[in-house]
Amino acid sequence: MAIEVTWLGHSTWWIETGATKILLDPFIGGNPAAKVESTSLNPTHILISHAHYDHIADAVEIARRSKAIVISNYEIATWLESKHGIPGVMGMNLGGKVHLPFGSIQFTPAVHSSSLPDGSYGGACGGFLIDFKTVDGKHSDAEFSYRLYYTGDTALFSDLRLIARNGVDCLIVPIGDLYTMGPEESIDAIELIRPKMVLPTHYNTWLPIAQDAAAWVQAVHQRTSARAVAPEVNSVLRLEKNVDA
Ligand code: NI
Ligand code: MN
Secondary structure, X not given: XXXXXXXXXXXXXEEEEOOEEEEEOOOOOOOOOOOOOHHHOOOOEEEOOOXXXXXXXXXXXXXXXXXXXXXXXXXXXXXXXXXXXXXXXXXXXXXXEEEEOOEEEEEEXXXXXXXXXXXXXXXXXXXXXXXXXXXXXXXOOOOOOEEEEEOOOOOOOOHHHHHOOOOOOEEEEEOOOOOOOOHHHHHHHHHHHOOOEEEEEOOOOOHHHOOOHHHHHHHHHHHOOOEEOOOOOOOEEEEOOOOOO
């Protein structure tokens, strides 16, 4: 199966290949940019980059209903399990990897802050390197090996290059500014990470993080070799292997 990626608004993404349906940072109900009902989402995996409301708001409801495996840091996973009775949580920490039928997921460092909606300690904030790959010579859900790097909320930092050292097919990077890096820094990040393709996130949700996506796409094409695409909310993007720059 091909890999299909859909921006659900703010920093919420849906990544689907075959039977694998990954929901990244679920923020639907209170998200003014969202155009789906959270009750229509039935993921197999929910990934939470950090504890802030705009990344975790709908996680409890969706996890409870869908029985998805929730992958996050140890503190968030423990909070979901003990405070909300969510089974099937996988708590990890920075640099660690979990192996799943479709490939692996690594929890990567981000430079940001993290506290849970009720004020509890949220642990480290991070991002995810999602490696879709063939397993034991047999195809997993993806037709091809593909590495997707979602940085999560972060400032620009030089270890982005280290994290991406084995190559990145598709990067999802924040451009909103104020709470994360802005458009300028995102281009520096793209130069460090050198992805084949890049998608912007964490922008146009509220006025303080409004950005001109078309201008950003143009700037990425002028200054880097990555192919930039700024999808509309809810439009499905098919990821192909070896995207031409
Ligand atoms: Ni945040
Ligand atoms: Mn955020």
